[in-house]
Amino acid sequence: MPPIQDHPLRYSLANELHARPFPALKTPCRAVFLAIKKAKGAASRDKSLDLRHLTDLLDRYGAPHPQPGATHFQGAIGRHMLKWEQHTEFVTYTVFLEGLGERPYDAADFEVFPSEWLDDAPGVRVTSCLIRCEIRPEGDAISDPLDDWFVPESLAVSSVIDDEAVIAGDFRIDPAGHTRFAVFTRQGVGQRRVGRIVQRLTEIETYKAMSMLGFTRVKAISPRMGEIDSELTRLMEVMTQGEAPAEETLKALLAVSAELEALSAQTSFRLGATGAYEAIVEQRIDVLREERWDGRQTFREFMTRRYDPAMRTVKSAERRLGTMAERAMRAGDLLRTRVEVERSAQNQQLLESMNQRADMQLRLQKTVEGLSVVAISYYAVSLAAYLLYPLAEAVGLSRGMLTAGVVLPVVLAVWWMIRRIRIQMEKQGPTL
Known part of the structure; x- marks a missing residue:
């Protein structure tokens, strides 16, 4: 098998x-x-x-x-x-x-x-x-x-x-x-026990030094983080009080958000590595199982007094950077909603204005339609009169009476024709 x-x-x-x-x-x-x-x-x-x-x-x-x-x-x-x-x-x-x-x-x-x-x-x-x-x-x-x-x-x-x-x-x-x-x-x-102790000491020193690189990185970006925080606070006050156009404030907020994202991308690896190195330092000290000797401070106490504050600073800066990014994102979302509401109101006003103009165009169209009936009827009556003048003497009517007699039928016929054309066009709808 x-x-x-x-x-x-x-x-x-x-x-x-x-x-x-x-x-x-x-x-x-x-x-x-x-x-x-x-x-x-x-x-x-x-x-x-x-x-x-x-x-x-x-x-x-x-x-x-x-x-x-x-x-x-x-x-x-x-x-x-x-x-x-x-x-x-x-x-x-x-x-x-x-x-x-x-x-x-x-x-x-x-x-x-x-x-x-x-x-x-x-x-x-x-x-x-x-x-x-x-x-x-x-x-x-x-x-x-x-x-x-x-x-x-x-x-x-x-x-x-x-x-x-x-x-x-x-x-x-x-x-x-x-x-x-x-x-x-x-x-x-035992020789291996001695080797483990020496190895732990070198690891504590190495990972302590590596994690302190995160502390120096945080110190380098802290002044700029303070400036961004102040700018973000100012923009939120402007947004609340409405002192500047919303679109300008939104543009400034997007610039702040972009810079915060860039800072996060630049420091994410170092801050993450710092947290991992700190955990290794803590673990290496734990496995030594320290006990106080001759009243002296232990390695754990030394780290608590000197090393831990630096690591807390790194963690605080990391949380602050994340909080600032979230604040900028939330403020941007709120301001973007405000801009969209304002644009919706503007669009509503524009639609109302377009409706008013359409109504005016409709009234004007009807007025023009009436005038068109009159104009067409005038020329139609003139043409009809010329055709009927030879019959005026046969029926014993003057030319004026004959012209007056054809006015009403011609006007009605023209009005009916134009109305039929308009109804037909409305049924067909707009053409592209």
Whole structure:
């Protein structure tokens, strides 16, 4: 019996769930992270350039290439391990180094990415991180190094994953241009668990930076949104008070609506992506299962105080833009209805005027018809008199009496003839 046929995408979809495994890290170690994004049009970029840039880095280390069309790669580059991922708008490079190095957060670690290779990147740096993982000292004596490595007023520290590790970071950019994070793990914590913690930290930093792009976009359009809002309010007042012709006001409203639609089209992707990135940041923090450590603020509290207000601003601007577009649309519909009513009234007046003119034409036509009867009768009587003059002497009548005698029959005959012609034309109706 032949096996049942599989869906063409069954295996590819199943493998997608396992395509990007977490790294396995042995503490102590370090991680160097870099996220690159094209400055404009990142979602529609030529993604083959990302893969070409990756292979250029691998060639510098003599490492094997990924599969054609790959969106993720993990392999050795020299003595280090590289993890590369391609996303909708950006690509990330994470290099894991063994040991702690001579100095904490040594900028020389970033030299794993050659400077000339960085210069050829198909985009700009969104964020970069230096992450230090070490064994948690006895008695949790880690406050002193934290105060040395981070800015105290911004420092966030949490106990995570059921107290298996302590994570710390201040989300600031150090003099070398990198964000710093520290991970202190208990002795015996699994390598994949350490890898998951490091991966979550890089994702929180990356998606935080990406979502803040929406905040900068909102700040850029906020002044113009305020101007449009004022113009829309003014037009609605004009519409209510009837200070200007309705058609002029409608034209101005349509211009405002068109500009609002253009703004919505220009910002819809960025605002939508910002909402998605914010949700990922929230989810990544949730899976860390934070607990307060030594009275310090947690990552969640840091985001609540610094990050969440920016995201609320983005959401508020998005709602405001949608509300303004709806207001302009409703006002345009009302004003369009008003214009149509006014035009209907004008058309009614025009029809009444046409009816009056038609009535006048009918009366004039009847008057002309009467005059036509008189004129035709005059000429007909004259012609009839000339025909009957020879008979006047035979019957003993004068010419005047004979002419007077034919006037009435001729007038009646002419009137009847013209009336028949008019009735016949009315029956036939108008002709094109």
